[in-house]
Amino acid sequence: MGHILFIPGSLVAMLVLFLAQEGITAQASPCREDCTNVKCPTYCSCTDTSVSCHDRSLAYIPLIPCGIQSLNLYNCRIWRLNVEEISNLTCSFETLTVLNLTECKIEQIEEDVFINLTHLEVVDLSSNKIKTQSIQRALGSLNGAPVHTLKLDHLWTDKEKVREILKYFSGRHLIYLSMRENQIIEFEDKVLENFTKLVHLDLHRNWINKINLSSGIETLELFNLSHNQINIFPPVFCDTQTGKTRYKKLKHLDLSWNQIIVPSSPFWNCLTTLDSFNLSTNDMEDIANDSFTNLTSLRTLILSEMRTTLRRIRNEAIKIDSLQHLDLSGNGLDFDEEKEVANDIFNYLPSLTSLDVSDNYFGSVGTRKLTNLSHLDTLIMRHVSLSQLADGFLQHFPNLTYLDLHNNKIEQFSAVAFQNVTKLKFLNLSKNLISNFPAPPFPSATLKSLETFDFAYNYFQCDCEIVKLQKWINDVLSDPDKRNLLSRYPVDYWCYNPKYLYQVLLKDAKPDHCTDSKYQVVLSIVIPVIICLVFTVVIVVAYVYRWEIKFLLHKMRKKRRDRYQRLPSSFVYSTYVAYAEKDSAWVIHDLLKELEEDRHNVYIRDRYSVPGVARCDEIVDNIYKSKTVILVLSKNFMGCQWCNYQLNVAQARAVELGQHFIIPVLLEGIPTDHMKISVQHLFRTLRPIEWARQSTKNRLFWSELKGALDAEMNVFDNDGYQSLNT
Numbered sequence: 001m002g003h004i005l006f007i008p009g010s011l012v013a014m015l016v017l018f019l020a021q022e023g024i025t026a027q028a029s030p031c032r033e034d035c036t037n038v039k040c041p042t043y044c045s046c047t048d049t050s051v052s053c054h055d056r057s058l059a060y061i062p063l064i065p066c067g068i069q070s071l072n073l074y075n076c077r078i079w080r081l082n083v084e085e086i087s088n089l090t091c092s093f094e095t096l097t098v099l100n101l102t103e104c105k106i107e108q109i110e111e112d113v114f115i116n117l118t119h120l121e122v123v124d125l126s127s128n129k130i131k132t133q134s135i136q137r138a139l140g141s142l143n144g145a146p147v148h149t150l151k152l153d154h155l156w157t158d159k160e161k162v163r164e165i166l167k168y169f170s171g172r173h174l175i176y177l178s179m180r181e182n183q184i185i186e187f188e189d190k191v192l193e194n195f196t197k198l199v200h201l202d203l204h205r206n207w208i209n210k211i212n213l214s215s216g217i218e219t220l221e222l223f224n225l226s227h228n229q230i231n232i233f234p235p236v237f238c239d240t241q242t243g244k245t246r247y248k249k250l251k252h253l254d255l256s257w258n259q260i261i262v263p264s265s266p267f268w269n270c271l272t273t274l275d276s277f278n279l280s281t282n283d284m285e286d287i288a289n290d291s292f293t294n295l296t297s298l299r300t301l302i303l304s305e306m307r308t309t310l311r312r313i314r315n316e317a318i319k320i321d322s323l324q325h326l327d328l329s330g331n332g333l334d335f336d337e338e339k340e341v342a343n344d345i346f347n348y349l350p351s352l353t354s355l356d357v358s359d360n361y362f363g364s365v366g367t368r369k370l371t372n373l374s375h376l377d378t379l380i381m382r383h384v385s386l387s388q389l390a391d392g393f394l395q396h397f398p399n400l401t402y403l404d405l406h407n408n409k410i411e412q413f414s415a416v417a418f419q420n421v422t423k424l425k426f427l428n429l430s431k432n433l434i435s436n437f438p439a440p441p442f443p444s445a446t447l448k449s450l451e452t453f454d455f456a457y458n459y460f461q462c463d464c465e466i467v468k469l470q471k472w473i474n475d476v477l478s479d480p481d482k483r484n485l486l487s488r489y490p491v492d493y494w495c496y497n498p499k500y501l502y503q504v505l506l507k508d509a510k511p512d513h514c515t516d517s518k519y520q521v522v523l524s525i526v527i528p529v530i531i532c533l534v535f536t537v538v539i540v541v542a543y544v545y546r547w548e549i550k551f552l553l554h555k556m557r558k559k560r561r562d563r564y565q566r567l568p569s570s571f572v573y574s575t576y577v578a579y580a581e582k583d584s585a586w587v588i589h590d591l592l593k594e595l596e597e598d599r600h601n602v603y604i605r606d607r608y609s610v611p612g613v614a615r616c617d618e619i620v621d622n623i624y625k626s627k628t629v630i631l632v633l634s635k636n637f638m639g640c641q642w643c644n645y646q647l648n649v650a651q652a653r654a655v656e657l658g659q660h661f662i663i664p665v666l667l668e669g670i671p672t673d674h675m676k677i678s679v680q681h682l683f684r685t686l687r688p689i690e691w692a693r694q695s696t697k698n699r700l701f702w703s704e705l706k707g708a709l710d711a712e713m714n715v716f717d718n719d720g721y722q723s724l725n726t
C-alpha cells in the first residue's frame with residue numbers, strides 16, 4: 001500500500017508543478033481504488049498526465065487512468081456522446097482540464113454530459129456536426145467548470161444564431177472563444193455580455209454581414225473578423241453620439257477579407273488602444289484624409305491586396321504618429337501619379353520603420369515619395385517596375401537593414417548607390433535586368449554588415465569584365481564569415497550573353513579573347529594614337545575633295561532622308577500576343593520563353609496588364625506600342641470575344657503599317673465553319689505559321705516565326721515608312 005500512496009503523491013507534486021507553470025489551477029484527489037489498475041489504453045500514447053488517441057478512429061472513449069489532465073481524441077467516431085461514454089473518464093473526473101473532441105463525428109450530445117468534469121479548462125468540440133438543441137444543454141453543463149478556452153469551429157452548418165448556441169452557457173471564466181467557419185450571418189456582442197473575462201474572440205471565416213457591437217466587450221484584446229461578408233461600411237465600434245467605445249482594451253483587429261468599401265473613420269477612430277489593424281483584401285476605392293486619425297497606439301496597419309478596387313490614397317489619409325509597420329502591397333497603384341498616390345502620403349508617419357509597397361507601380365519618380373521616411377529599417381519593393389536604383393536613394397535611410405527589390409526592371413546601378421549604407425543585412429536584387437554588375441557591387445562597409453545577398457536571375461553579360469565579378473565572389477565566399485552570403489549561388493546565376501555562354505553558370509563562365517591588363521594598357525595608348533592619325537588623314541582628304549563630296553551629298557539627299565532620318569522608335573514591345581485565356585499555358589511556357597530568349601520584348605496581357613485600366617484602352621494602347629502582333633489562332637480564339645476585338649484593332653493598325661504587321665500563328669486546325677469572317681479574310685491574305693508538336697517541325701515553326709518577327713523589325717521605321725533597306 002505504501003508504494004501505491006507514494007506514486008500518486010509524487011504525481012500530485014508533479015501535477016502541481018506543471019499547473020503552476022501553465023498558470024492554471026486544479027486540485028487532484030488521490031486515485032480511487034478501482035482506478036489504480038487502469039493502464040494506458042492500447043493504441044493511445046500516454047504520459048503521466050496526458051492521453052492522446054489522436055487519429056485512431058476510436059468508436060468509444062477509452063478507460064483512462066488516474067491523474068490525467070489532457071485527453072485528445074482527435075478523429076474518433078463517437079456519434080452520440082452520452083453519460084455512459086463519459087463514464088470511462090471517471091478516474092480522472094477531478095483532474096481532467098483539457099478535452100479535445102475535434103472531428104469525432106459527434107451528432108448528438110446528451111445534456112449534462114460534462115457535469116462531472118468539474119475541472120475542465122480547455123474544451124475543443126470543433127469539426128463535429130452537433131444539432132443545436134443538444135449542444136445548448138451540453139455547453140450549459142460546463143458552467144460548473146472553470147472553462148477558459150472554448151473552440152466551436154466548423155461545428156454547426158444550419159444558420160443558427162450565436163445566441164441559440166450559447167443559450168445556457170454562462171462563459172464567466174472564458175478568455176478565448178473561437179467560432180470559426182460556422183456560417184454565422186449575424187453577430188451581436190450583447191450575446192457575450194456576461195463573458196466578463198473574454199480576451200480573444202475569433203469569428204474568422206463566417207458569413208457575417210450584420211454586426212452590432214453596441215454592448216462592447218471591455219476585456220477583449222483580439223477580435224478576428226477576417227473572411228466574412230461585412231459590406232460597404234466597417235462595423236461600428238464607436239458610439240455614434242458620444243464617440244466613445246466599450247472596446248476599451250482592443251489591441252488587434254482583423255477585418256481582412258471582407259467587402260468594406262468606405263474606410264469610415266468615425267466608426268473606428270475611438271479605438272485608441274489598437275495596436276494592429278488589418279484591412280487587407282477589402283473593396284476600398286478611396287482612402288480619404290484622416291481615415292486613421294486618433295488611433296494613437298496603432299503600430300501595424302495593413303492595407304494590402306485591393307488591386308481591383310483601390311484607386312486613390314489622399315495626402316493625409318494615413319496620419320499616425322505611432323505607426324511602425326505599413327503594408328500597402330498588392331494594390332496596383334501608380335506611385336508616379338499624384339492623382340493615385342498623393343505626393344506627401346508618407347509625410348505624416350514619423351515612426352515608420354517598415355514599409356511594404358510590393359506589387360504597385362513606381363516607374364521612374366515614384367521613389368521620391370519615400371524619401372522622408374528616414375527611420376526605415378525594412379523596405380520591401382518587390383515587383384514595382386522600378387527602373388533604376390538611383391545613387392542618392394538609399395542615403396535617405398541610414399538605418400536600413402532589409403531591402404528587397406526582387407523582380408524589378410533595374411538595368412544597372414553603381415556601387416555609389418550603397419555609399420554610406422552600413423547597416424544593411426539583407427539585400428535582394430534578384431530577377432532584375434542587370435547585365436553589368438559592378439565589382440565590387442558595393443563598398444566594403446556595406447559588405448561588412450551584409451548577411452544575405454541575392455542577385456540571382458539577372459541578365460549577366462559574361463564578357464571580359466565578368467572576371468572581376470567572379471573574383472569578387474570568390475574572395476567574399478572564401479571569408480568564413482561570409483560563406484553563406486550569396487543565396488542561391490551558384491545554381492541560379494547564369495550568363496545571358498554572349499550567345500556562346502548562354503545559360504552557362506556564372507561561376508564557370510570563361511569568356512574568350514580577354515587580354516590581360518598589361519596588354520590593355522598598351523592598347524589604350526596605341527588605339528587613340530591610331531584614331532588620331534586616321535582622323536587627320538580624313539580631314540585632309542575631305543578638304544582636298546570638298547566640292548566632289550558636296551555634289552555627291554546633294555545627289556543622295558533624298559535617299560539619305562529616307563535612310564537616316566528615323567525618329568527614335570516609339571515602339572515599346574517588339575510584339576503583342578493576342579490569345580485566348582485558355583491558350584495562355586502555351587503562350588507563357590512555349591512562345592514567351594522562346595521569344596524572350598531571343599531578347600524580344602513581348603507584350604502579353606497576363607504579365608503587363610495594368611490593373612484598373614479599362615480593357616479596351618489597354619488593348620489599343622499596347623497594340624499601338626508594338627511593332628507586330630502575333631495572333632495565336634485556335635478554337636479557343638474563335639470563341640473569345642476579346643480576341644476578336646484584338647484582331648480588329650490589329651487589322652486597323654495593319655492598314656497603317658502593312659499586312660506584315662500581323663503574324664498569325666495556327667495552334668491547331670480550325671474547321672472553316674467555326675471561323676469568323678475576319679479570320680477567313682486574314683487567311684486569304686496571310687499564310688499562318690503552323691504549330692506542330694513534333695520537334696523537327698517545331699524547329700521549323702520557331703524559325704519561321706522568328707524570321708517573320710525579325711523581318712518586321714527591319715521593315716518599318718517609326719512612322720511606318722518603308723526604308724530603302726528592303
Ligand SMILES: *[C@@H]1O[C@H](CO)[C@@H](O)[C@H](O)[C@H]1NC(C)=O
Nearest residue numbers: 041060061062063084085088
Ligand atoms: C470503456 O473503455 C473500454 C476499453 O478502454 C471499452 O472497451 C469500452 O467499450 C468503453 N466503454 C464505453 C461505454 O465506451
Ligand SMILES: *[C@@H]1O[C@H](CO)[C@@H](O)[C@H](O)[C@H]1NC(C)=O
Nearest residue numbers: 072074100102122123124151
Ligand atoms: C485538438 O486537437 C487537434 C488535432 O491534434 C488540434 O489541431 C487542436 O489544436 C487541439 N485543440 C486544442 C484546444 O488544443
Ligand SMILES: *[C@@H]1O[C@H](CO)[C@@H](O)[C@H](O)[C@H]1NC(C)=O
Nearest residue numbers: 083086087112113114115116
Ligand atoms: C456523475 O457522477 C455520478 C457519480 O459518480 C454519477 O452517478 C453520474 O451518473 C455522473 N453523471 C454524469 C453526467 O456523468
Ligand SMILES: *[C@@H]1O[C@H](CO)[C@@H](O)[C@H](O)[C@H]1NC(C)=O
Nearest residue numbers: 167169170190191192193194
Ligand atoms: C447575463 O446575466 C444576466 C444576469 O444573470 C441575465 O439576466 C442575462 O440574461 C445574461 N445575458 C445573456 C446574454 O445571457
Ligand SMILES: *[C@@H]1O[C@H](CO)[C@@H](O)[C@H](O)[C@H]1NC(C)=O
Nearest residue numbers: 188189190211212213214215
Ligand atoms: C444593437 O443592439 C442594441 C442592444 O442590443 C440595440 O439597442 C440596438 O438597437 C442595435 N442596433 C442596431 C442597429 O440594430
Ligand SMILES: *[C@@H]1O[C@H](CO)[C@@H](O)[C@H](O)[C@H]1NC(C)=O
Nearest residue numbers: 204222224225226252253254
Ligand atoms: C485571424 O484568423 C486568420 C485565420 O486563422 C489568421 O490567419 C489571422 O492571423 C487572424 N488574425 C489575427 C489578428 O490574429
Ligand SMILES: *[C@@H]1O[C@H](CO)[C@@H](O)[C@H](O)[C@H]1NC(C)=O
Nearest residue numbers: 226254256276277278300302
Ligand atoms: C492581419 O494582420 C495582422 C497583423 O499583422 C496579422 O497578425 C494577421 O495574420 C493578418 N490577417 C490575415 C488574415 O492574414
Ligand SMILES: *[C@@H]1O[C@H](CO)[C@@H](O)[C@H](O)[C@H]1NC(C)=O
Nearest residue numbers: 287288289290314315316317
Ligand atoms: C486632405 O488634406 C489636404 C491637406 O490638409 C487638403 O489639401 C485636401 O483638400 C484634403 N482633401 C480632402 C478630400 O479633404
Ligand SMILES: *[C@@H]1O[C@H](CO)[C@@H](O)[C@H](O)[C@H]1NC(C)=O
Nearest residue numbers: 265266269270290292293294
Ligand atoms: C480625435 O479625437 C479628438 C479628441 O478626442 C476629437 O476632438 C477629434 O475630432 C477626433 N478626430 C477625428 C478625426 O475624429
Ligand SMILES: *[C@@H]1O[C@H](CO)[C@@H](O)[C@H](O)[C@H]1NC(C)=O
Nearest residue numbers: 343344347368369370371372
Ligand atoms: C519631407 O518633409 C518636409 C517637411 O515636412 C517637406 O517640406 C518635404 O516636402 C517632404 N519631402 C517630400 C519628398 O515629400
Ligand SMILES: *[C@@H]1O[C@H](CO)[C@@H](O)[C@H](O)[C@H]1NC(C)=O
Nearest residue numbers: 373374375376396397398399
Ligand atoms: C538610427 O538608429 C539609431 C540607433 O538605433 C538611432 O539613434 C537613430 O536616431 C536612427 N536614425 C534614424 C534616422 O532613424
Ligand SMILES: *[C@@H]1O[C@H](CO)[C@@H](O)[C@H](O)[C@H]1NC(C)=O
Nearest residue numbers: 391392395416417418419420
Ligand atoms: C556619404 O556621406 C558623406 C559624409 O557624410 C557625404 O559627404 C557623401 O556625400 C555621402 N555619399 C552619398 C552618395 O551621398
